[in-house]
Amino acid sequence: MAFLDISSVRKVYGQNVVVQDFNLAVERGEFVSFLGPSGCGKTTTLRMVAGFEQPTAGTIRIGGKDVTYLPPNQRNIGMVFQAYALFPNMTVADNIGFGLKVAKKPAAEIGPRVKEMLELIKLPHLADRYPYQLSGGQQQRVALARAIANKPQVLLLDEPLSALDAKIRVSLREEIRTLQKALGITTIFVTHDQEEALSMSDRIVVMSEGRMEQVGDPFDIYNYPKTRFVAGFVGTLNTLKARVLDPGAGKLSIDGQEAVTSRPLNGSPADSIRTVALRPEAVALGERVNGGNGLSGTIEEVGFLGSVVRIKVRLGENAISLDTFNSSSVTPPKRGDTVSIAFTRDDLLVLEDNDAH
Amino acid sequence: MVENVSAATMDDHAAAASRKRLPLSWLGVVPFFAFALLFLIWPTLDLMIGAFQTPTGEFTLQNIANLNQDSIISAYKISIQVSVASAVLGAVFGFFLAHAAVMGNLPGWMRPTLTTFSGVASNFAGVPLAFAFIATLGRTGLVTTLLYSFFGINLYSTGFNILSFWGLTITYLYFQIPLMVLILMPALDGLKKEWREAAAILGATKVQFWTHVAFPVLWPSLLGATMLLFANAFGAIATAYALTGSSLNIVPILLYAQIRGDVLHDPNLGYALALGMIVITALSNITYIWLRARSDRWLR
Amino acid sequence: MKSERFGPWLAMVLGTLYFVVPLIATFEFSLRKRRGVYSFDAYASVFSDSRFIESFGYSTFIALLTIVVGVLLVVPTAYVIRLRMPRMRPIVEFITLLPLVIPAIVIVFGYLRLYNSSSFLPLTGTARSTDLLLVFAYVVLAMPYMYRAVDTGLRAIDVKTLTEAAESLGASWWTILFKVILPNVRVAVLSGAFLTFAIVIGEFTIASLLNRPAFGPYLQLVGANSAYEPSALAVIAFVVTWACMGLIQLFGSGIRGSSAAPR
Numbered sequence: 057m058a059f060l061d062i063s064s065v066r067k068v069y070g071q072n073v074v075v076q077d078f079n080l081a082v083e084r085g086e087f088v089s090f091l092g093p094s095g096c097g098k099t100t101t102l103r104m105v106a107g108f109e110q111p112t113a114g115t116i117r118i119g120g121k122d123v124t125y126l127p128p129n130q131r132n133i134g135m136v137f138q139a140y141a142l143f144p145n146m147t148v149a150d151n152i153g154f155g156l157k158v159a160k161k162p163a164a165e166i167g168p169r170v171k172e173m174l175e176l177i178k179l180p181h182l183a184d185r186y187p188y189q190l191s192g193g194q195q196q197r198v199a200l201a202r203a204i205a206n207k208p209q210v211l212l213l214d215e216p217l218s219a220l221d222a223k224i225r226v227s228l229r230e231e232i233r234t235l236q237k238a239l240g241i242t243t244i245f246v247t248h249d250q251e252e253a254l255s256m257s258d259r260i261v262v263m264s265e266g267r268m269e270q271v272g273d274p275f276d277i278y279n280y281p282k283t284r285f286v287a288g289f290v291g292t293l294n295t296l297k298a299r300v301l302d303p304g305a306g307k308l309s310i311d312g313q314e315a316v317t318s319r320p321l322n323g324s325p326a327d328s329i330r331t332v333a334l335r336p337e338a339v340a341l342g343e344r345v346n347g348g349n350g351l352s353g354t355i356e357e358v359g360f361l362g363s364v365v366r367i368k369v370r371l372g373e374n375a376i377s378l379d380t381f382n383s384s385s386v387t388p389p390k391r392g393d394t395v396s397i398a399f400t401r402d403d404l405l406v407l408e409d410n411d412a413h
Numbered sequence: 414m415v416e417n418v419s420a421a422t423m424d425d426h427a428a429a430a431s432r433k434r435l436p437l438s439w440l441g442v443v444p445f446f447a448f449a450l451l452f453l454i455w456p457t458l459d460l461m462i463g464a465f466q467t468p469t470g471e472f473t474l475q476n477i478a479n480l481n482q483d484s485i486i487s488a489y490k491i492s493i494q495v496s497v498a499s500a501v502l503g504a505v506f507g508f509f510l511a512h513a514a515v516m517g518n519l520p521g522w523m524r525p526t527l528t529t530f531s532g533v534a535s536n537f538a539g540v541p542l543a544f545a546f547i548a549t550l551g552r553t554g555l556v557t558t559l560l561y562s563f564f565g566i567n568l569y570s571t572g573f574n575i576l577s578f579w580g581l582t583i584t585y586l587y588f589q590i591p592l593m594v595l596i597l598m599p600a601l602d603g604l605k606k607e608w609r610e611a612a613a614i615l616g617a618t619k620v621q622f623w624t625h626v627a628f629p630v631l632w633p634s635l636l637g638a639t640m641l642l643f644a645n646a647f648g649a650i651a652t653a654y655a656l657t658g659s660s661l662n663i664v665p666i667l668l669y670a671q672i673r674g675d676v677l678h679d680p681n682l683g684y685a686l687a688l689g690m691i692v693i694t695a696l697s698n699i700t701y702i703w704l705r706a707r708s709d710r711w712l713r
Numbered sequence: 714m715k716s717e718r719f720g721p722w723l724a725m726v727l728g729t730l731y732f733v734v735p736l737i738a739t740f741e742f743s744l745r746k747r748r749g750v751y752s753f754d755a756y757a758s759v760f761s762d763s764r765f766i767e768s769f770g771y772s773t774f775i776a777l778l779t780i781v782v783g784v785l786l787v788v789p790t791a792y793v794i795r796l797r798m799p800r801m802r803p804i805v806e807f808i809t810l811l812p813l814v815i816p817a818i819v820i821v822f823g824y825l826r827l828y829n830s831s832s833f834l835p836l837t838g839t840a841r842s843t844d845l846l847l848v849f850a851y852v853v854l855a856m857p858y859m860y861r862a863v864d865t866g867l868r869a870i871d872v873k874t875l876t877e878a879a880e881s882l883g884a885s886w887w888t889i890l891f892k893v894i895l896p897n898v899r900v901a902v903l904s905g906a907f908l909t910f911a912i913v914i915g916e917f918t919i920a921s922l923l924n925r926p927a928f929g930p931y932l933q934l935v936g937a938n939s940a941y942e943p944s945a946l947a948v949i950a951f952v953v954t955w956a957c958m959g960l961i962q963l964f965g966s967g968i969r970g971s972s973a974a975p976r
C-alpha cells in the first residue's frame with residue numbers, strides 16, 4: 057500500500073462540488089505536484105490532507121493509518137503556505153523550533169535541530185531576526201525549515217513560490233527539490249505554473265474543475281497529454297480537427313490532406329471526427345522525411361520570440377503553429393508564402409474526446 | 414511606511430518648489446496648537462502648578478501633604494478599585510464578545526449588530542446610564558423584583574447595593590465592555606487565519622496557539638485598551654454622581670464637591686486632588702508605553 | 714465542530730442579556746408612573762416640562778457649535794499634517810489623545826482657575842462667554858474622535874493627487890481645502906459630528922461646573938427629585954444616542970461603499 061493514500065475523495069460546499077473522484081497513491085519519498093488553473097480544487101484537496109477541511113466522502117490514509125477525521129495537530133504533517141505565515145512575534149529560530157517546542161521536546165534537542173535547519177536553508181546568520189526583517193524569499197525558506205524541523209511524514213506546499221519574484225522562484229524551487237530528495241520526504245506541491253510542476257516533480261496530477269485530468273510523470277504529461285485540457289494547459293499545443301479515414305492504419309484527413317498517426321484511434325469508426333494534437337516544437341518546415349507526415353499550407357503569421365521564431369501555418373479550417381530557431385543564416389518565410397511542413401507519426405497525438413467540460 | 418516615505422519626499426519637494434507655501438502650512442496648524450495650548454495644556458499645567466502653591470502664590474508641599482487624610486486616601490482607593498475592576502472585567506468580557514463575533518463562526522448579521530450596538534452603548538454613559546441601572550438593580554428595579562418574586566432571592570439582603578462598589582462596577586461595565594469590543598475587533602481581525610493553521614499543523618493545541626502566538630500578538634492592543642478603560646472609569650463622574658449622589662466617596666465626586674465649594678474651602682487642596690488624578694492616569698499610560706516598548710520588538 | 718460554537722454562542726447570549734435587560738427594565742420602569750397600570754404618564758410629564766425643552770434645545774445648540782468649531786479646527790490641521798508636515802504627526806496625535814487621559818473634570822477645573830472673572834481672559838465672566846468656554850471644552854472632549862474620523866477619511870481619499878490636481882488648475886489654498894478636500898471627507902466629518910453630538914448632548918460634569926442650563930445637569934436634577942421621569946429620560950437619551958450611531962452607520966457604510974468602488 058502506498059504511503060499516502062487518497063481514495064474516492066469528494067468535497068462539496070453547499071451545492072458546489074469542488075473535488076470529486078480523487079484517487080491518488082503517493083509513494084514514500086515521492087514528490088507529487090497538483091497542477092491546474094485557479095479554482096480547480098488544488099488547495100481544497102491539500103487542505104483535506106492537512107486536516108483543515110473534511111472530505112464529504114472518501115478516505116485519506118497516511119502510513120496505513122486512516123487520518124480522514126484526525127485534527128491537523130495530530131497528523132504530523134508539515135505545511136508551507138503561500139503567504140509565509142511566519143509567527144510575527146517570534147524570531148527565525150523560535151519559528152523553526154515552534155513545532156518541537158509545542159511537542160515539549162527538551163531544549164537540548166531543540167537548539168541543535170534548529171541550528172541544523174538553519175544550515176540547511178543557508179540562513180544561520182539570521183537566527184535572531186524577526187520575520188518582518190526578512191525578504192520574501194528568506195521568509196519562505198524559514199517557513200520551509202519550520203515545516204520540516206519536526207520530521208513530518210508528509211510535506212505540503214501550497215503555491216509556496218507564487219508571491220516571490222521570478223529569479224528567486226527558480227533558485228528556490230531547485231533548493232526545495234534538492235532538500236526534499238536529500239531528506240526523502242513525501243511531498244505534495246500545489247502550483248498553477250506548469251514549468252514549476254514539470255521541473256520539480258516525480259509525478260504530476262493535472263486537475264480541472266475538481267477532477268483529475270491526468271496523472272503521470274512530467275515527460276508523459278508534457279509529451280503525451282491524454283485530454284485536450286491537459287494538452288492546452290501544459291505547453292502550447294496545436295489541436296486540430298481530423299476526419300478518420302482508416303482507423304486500423306491510423307489514417308486521418310486534416311483539411312483534406314492525409315496524415316498518419318501511430319497512436320491508436322480507439323475504435324473510432326471511419327468518417328468520425330477526432331481531435332488530434334501536435335507540439336509546436338515537433339513540427340518542422342520542409343518536405344516530409346520517409347515514413348513521416350507532410351502537409352502544405354500558407355503562412356499566416358510570423359512572430360519573433362527571441363531565440364525562437366513561431367510561425368503559424370493555415371491549412372484550411374485548422375492552423376498549426378511551429379517553432380524554428382532564429383538564425384541569421386536562415387531567412388524566415390513571409391506572410392502569404394506557401395510552405396510544406398513535416399512531423400513524425402509518433403508526434404501526431406490523438407486526444408480523448410471528453411470535451412464535455 | 415511607504416506612505417511616510419512618499420509624504421516625506423513630497424514634503425521636501427514642496428519645500429524646494431515653493432517656499433511661499435510653507436507659512437501657509439503653518440497657518441493651517443497654528444490655530445490647532447493655539448487652541449490645544451489655551452484650552453487643554455495650559456489649564457492642566459496651571460492646575461498642576463497650583464497644587465504646589467499657597468493661595469498667595471508661594472511654593473509649598475502642604476497641599477500634597479494635605480491629601481493624606483482618611484477620606485481622601487479612601488476615595489483614591491475606591492476610585493482605583495472601581496476603575497481597575499471595571500477595566501479588567503470590561504477587558505475580559507469584551508475580549509470574549511469580540512472573539513465570538515470575529516472568530517466564532519456565528520451568523521453573519523451578528524457582528525455588524527454588535528458593532529453598532531457597541532457604538533451606542535459605549536457612548537451611553539453619564540446620567541441616563543445611572544437611571545437605567547437604578548431601574549434595573551435598584552431596590553424596586555425590574556431584576557431585583559423579578560429575582561424576588563420568581564426565585565425568592567432578596568438581592569439587597571445579600572449585601573448588594575446599586576450604590577456600592579460592585580453596583581458602580583456593574584454599571585460602568587455597560588460602557589466599558591462595548592468600548593473594549595470596538596477596540597479589539599480590528600485587532601482580532603489582524604490575527605491571520607494562516608497563523609492558526611500553521612500552529613495547528615505544527616502540532617500546537619488551541620491553548621498553545623493562544624499562549625504562544627495569539628496573545629503575544631494581541632498583547633499591546635489588549636493592554637492599551639485596558640489602560641484606556643481604566644482612565645475612562647477613573648475620570649467618570651456623571652454616572653456615579655447620578656447613581657449615588659455624593660454618598661459614594663470616589664475622587665471625581667470629591668473633586669466635584671470641592672469645586673462646588675460644598676466641602677472644604679481650600680481650592681489648593683482641589684488642585685492637589687486633580688494632580689493626583691492626572692498622575693494616576695499618566696502612570697497607567699506610561700506603564701502601558703513601557704510594557705509595550707518591551708513587547709514591540711517585532712512590530713514595525 | 715459543533716461544540717466549538719458553544720462558547721461563542723454563550724458569550725453572545727450572556728452579552729445580549731447584560732445589555733438588553735437594563736433597557737427593558739428602564740422602559741418598564743418608565744411606564745409605572747400611574748399606579749397599577751402601564752402608562753406613558755412619565756413621558757407626558759417630561760415633555761410638558763418647559764425646562765426639558767429649554768435644556769435640550771440649549772444642549773443641541775451647543776453641540777452644533779461644537780461641531781462647527783471642531784471641524785474648522787481639525788480638518789485643516791489633519792490635512793496639513795498629512796500633506797505637508799508628516800513629521801509633526803506624532804505630536805498632533807499625542808495632543809488629540811490627551812483628552813482621553815486627562816479627566817474632563819480636571820480640564821474644567823483648570824478653566825475655572827485660569828479664566829475666572831479676574832483673570833487676563835475672563836471667559837467665565839458673562840453667560841455668553843461661558844457658553845463659548847463650554848463649546849471649547851466640548852471641542853476638547855470630542856477631539857480624539859473628531860481627529861481620528863477626519864484623518865481616516867483623508868487616508869481613504871488620495872489627498873496628494875487631489876491637491877496637486879487642484880493646484881495645477883490654479884486653485885488657492887482656501888479653495889482647495891473648502892471646495893476640494895472638505896467635500897471629499899464629508900462623510901468622515903459627518904460621522905465625527907454625530908459622535909460629537911452623542912457625547913455632548915447629555916454631558917454633565919463640565920456644564921454643571923460652568924453652571925450652564927444644559928441637558929445633563931437637568932437630567933441629574935430630575936433624577937434627584939422624581940421617581941419615574943428619570944427612566945423616561947434615560948429611554949429618550951438612549952434613543953438619541955442610538956439615532957446618532959445609526960446615522961454614523963448609515964454614512965459609514967457610504968464611506969466603505971464609495972472607497973471600495975474604485976478598487
Ligand SMILES: Nc1ncnc2c1ncn2[C@@H]1O[C@H](COP(=O)(O)OP(=O)(O)OP(=O)(O)O)[C@@H](O)[C@H]1O
Pocket residue numbers: 069072074092093094095096097098099100101248
Ligand atoms: N470555504 C469554501 N466555501 C465555499 N466554496 C469554497 C470554499 N473554499 C473553496 N471554495 C471553492 O472551491 C473551489 C476550489 O477552490 P480551491 O481553493 O481549492 O482552488 P485552487 O485550485 O487552490 O485555486 P487557486 O489556484 O486560485 O488557489 C473554488 O471554486 C472555490 O470558490
Ligand SMILES: [Mg+2]
Pocket residue numbers: 098099100
Ligand atoms: Mg489555492
